[in-house]
Amino acid sequence: MLDIEKVFLFSDSDKRDSFRAQIVRKDLDEEYLFSSKNTEDVVQFCWLQGMKFYDVIATGYPGIYLVSEKIQYILIGSGFNGYILRPITLKDKKDISISGYKLLSIISKVGSIENEKSFKKMMPPIVSWEDPYEAYIGLYFDVFTWDKSHFFYPEGTSFIFVVEEVKRLFEQKKVTNCRFNKVIDLENYNFL
Numbered sequence: 712m713l714d715i716e717k718v719f720l721f722s723d724s725d726k727r728d729s730f731r732a733q734i735v736r737k738d739l740d741e742e743y744l745f746s747s748k749n750t751e752d753v754v755q756f757c758w759l760q761g762m763k764f765y766d767v768i769a770t771g772y773p774g775i776y777l778v779s780e781k782i783q784y785i786l787i788g789s790g791f792n793g794y795i796l797r798p799i800t801l802k803d804k805k806d807i808s809i810s811g812y813k814l815l816s817i818i819s820k821v822g823s824i825e826n827e828k829s830f831k832k833m834m835p836p837i838v839s840w841e842d843p844y845e846a847y848i849g850l851y852f853d854v855f856t857w858d859k860s861h862f863f864y865p866e867g868t869s870f871i872f873v874v875e876e877v878k879r880l881f882e883q884k885k886v887t888n889c890r891f892n893k894v895i896d897l898e899n900y901n902f903l
Contacts, residue, residue, distance in 0.1 A: 713854040717875040719891040720850070721862075723769040723776065726888045730764050732756040732801060733771050744775045745869050746817055750797050754814055758804040765888030768801075768812060774869030777801065777812040785884055791877060793819035793860025815871075819860035822853040823867050829899040847899040 723729070734744065735755035744754065759771055768777040778786075783796055797814040828851035833843050852865045861877050864870055878891040 713857045713859075713874075715851065715854055716893065716895055718894045719873050719875065719878050720894055720897060721871040721873045721877070722774075722890050722892070723767050724888050724890040725769070726763065726765060728761050728763050729769070729888055730761045730803070731759040731769050731771060732777055733759040741772050741775065741869060744770075744772060744814065744816070746820070746864065747797075748795060748816070748818055750795060753798045753800060755800045757802045757806075762804070764809070766886045767888040769888075772869070774817075774864070774871050776815050776871075778815045780811040781884070782815075782881075782886055783813060785880060785886070789861075789876075789880055791861035793817060793858075793862035817862050817864045817871055819858055819863040820856075820866050821858075821863050821872070822856035822865065824865050824899070824901065825851045825853065826899060826901050834898075847901075848896065850894040850897050850899055 733756065735757055739754065756770065756777065766779040766782050770776065777799060778796070786794065786796070795816050795818055797816050799812060799814050801809040801812050803809055826847070829847035829849040831845055832848045834846045836843055850865070850870065857863065861874050863872050865872065872894060873891070881889060
């Protein structure tokens, strides 16, 4: 059975001046970008902001990332599952084509976030002049809905959850511009 304490949210680390991309075709919805199994459609991306290229490129959509050849080799060599790599085109600020990146789509799904399992906690102020605030902590889901994939997302979200093996390997290989947070420690904003 899956130990939820060893499940992490995968995201970009928002490095200063990191290259960010945006989708060219605005008619493609987030669900299609995030979890489609379509590997024939080449999705077009272009510059949004930043200049430095890292292994993970954010796209302006939560949970939708472009990944470098380094990550592609890690994923293929590791035998991890629950994702597919989709072809893209990518252009920089000067409209020059950038090669080597693919769209990471997550194709394994677990049950919805179970808000009632989150717990209240007093959090320190975000900035010094504000007061502490009460937050709900934990992004829990029914672990029995997990199909043993290494990458997966809770139904109705664009969160990318990964198991600890993914986190360890990415850290060992020094993948840049990615972050891993335990899902049990994250604020659950569904209570706002």
